[in-house]
Amino acid sequence: MLNVGVYGANGRVGQLLVKNLTEDPDTTVAALCERDRIDYHAPEGSVVTNDAKIFLDSCDAAIDFTVPEATEALLRAAMDRPKPLVIGTTGLNDAQRALLEEASEIMPILYATNMSAGIALLKKLVQMTAEKLGDFDIEIVEQHHRYKKDAPSGTALTLAEFAAKGRGVDLDKARVSCRDGMTGERSKEEIGVMAIRGGDVVGRHTVGFYNDGEFIELNHTATSRETFSKGAVRACKWLVNQPAGLYDISDCLGL
Numbered sequence: 001m002l003n004v005g006v007y008g009a010n011g012r013v014g015q016l017l018v019k020n021l022t023e024d025p026d027t028t029v030a031a032l033c034e035r036d037r038i039d040y041h042a043p044e045g046s047v048v049t050n051d052a053k054i055f056l057d058s059c060d061a062a063i064d065f066t067v068p069e070a071t072e073a074l075l076r077a078a079m080d081r082p083k084p085l086v087i088g089t090t091g092l093n094d095a096q097r098a099l100l101e102e103a104s105e106i107m108p109i110l111y112a113t114n115m116s117a118g119i120a121l122l123k124k125l126v127q128m129t130a131e132k133l134g135d136f137d138i139e140i141v142e143q144h145h146r147y148k149k150d151a152p153s154g155t156a157l158t159l160a161e162f163a164a165k166g167r168g169v170d171l172d173k174a175r176v177s178c179r180d181g182m183t184g185e186r187s188k189e190e191i192g193v194m195a196i197r198g199g200d201v202v203g204r205h206t207v208g209f210y211n212d213g214e215f216i217e218l219n220h221t222a223t224s225r226e227t228f229s230k231g232a233v234r235a236c237k238w239l240v241n242q243p244a245g246l247y248d249i250s251d252c253l254g255l
């Protein structure tokens with residue numbers, strides 16, 4: 001039995017993780033970490049805490065869907081009590097990404113901005129298409145629910161990274177995420193990454209390749225948030241058998 005901790009246990013994804021881990025015959029919910037309180041009955045026998053160290057000491061592996069500053073606190077706590085970590089939180093800054101890489105030298109960490117199998121495959125398709133259709137304009141549009149805090153989504157930025165890799169360009173220089181006013185004509189090098197927010201949209205990403213006379217749009221739509229929570233549980237079960245290192249969801253799926 002794998003004793004898993006859920007970090008951000010009161011969140012939209014966190015609550016689904018508790019459900020999925022409870023239903024899975026191979027896993028149990030050993031610990032819940034939440035900064036304030038949880039709005040439901042914790043599974044019997046689970047440790048409920050707001051202290052990341054107590055949390056890590058109470059589980060064999062942990063799954064994090066929170067906010068960047070909370071992920072940073074978890075990584076710092078894990079440096080002297082390493083545990084396999086599955087991290088889905090988006091919006092990490094450069095320093096937080098560097099901390100994640102440093103931590104992965106002493107524990108296995110799977111970091112993915114999207115835990116779905118569909119996006120894992122889409123990333124490869126985007127890189128290939130960007131490379132093969134070198135003169136098509138690339139524009140990425142993402143749609144999410146009204147409660148989402150970061151923009152563009154972590155997934156859209158990951159897809160943009162794969163597009164940039166396919167083109168052999170630096171995304172920091174190529175990315176355009178705002179057009180307003182007299183922007184001038186679009187340059188060939190631009191990779192547009194735009195965000196739409198509204199309603200209860202779980203997650204929709206479209207990577208368009210536009211040319212004169214034709215265009216291709218590659219789309220992925222998540223119709224259930226359990227796609228992410230179940231993907232994270234699957235990743236966690238895989239990760240506990242891996243040595244220290246930084247992994248992606250594609251590694252877990254063999255894609």
Ligand SMILES: NC(=O)C1=CN([C@@H]2O[C@H](COP(=O)(O)OP(=O)(O)OC[C@H]3O[C@@H](n4cnc5c(N)ncnc54)[C@H](OP(=O)(O)O)[C@@H]3O)[C@@H](O)[C@H]2O)C=CC1
Nearest residue numbers: 008010011012013035065066070088089090113114115228
């Ligand atoms: N990789 C993937 O596949 C996916 C990634 N995500 C990402 O996961 C993250 C969480 O998403 P979602 O569940 O929708 O978000 P929610 O806002 O529903 O949940 C966030 C959780 O983090 C906690 N939290 C917020 N601020 C802090 C803080 N300063 N310190 C400690 N804990 C904090 C919240 O606690 P409280 O209730 O007290 O506010 C809550 O438990 C986001 O970054 C989102 O982009 C989402 C879906 C899929």
Ligand SMILES: O=C(O)C1=N[C@H](C(=O)O)C[C@H](O)C1
Nearest residue numbers: 090113114148153154155203
């Ligand atoms: O906040 C969300 O909801 C989601 N966030 C992730 C992201 O930022 O890419 C993944 C998914 O699209 C849902």
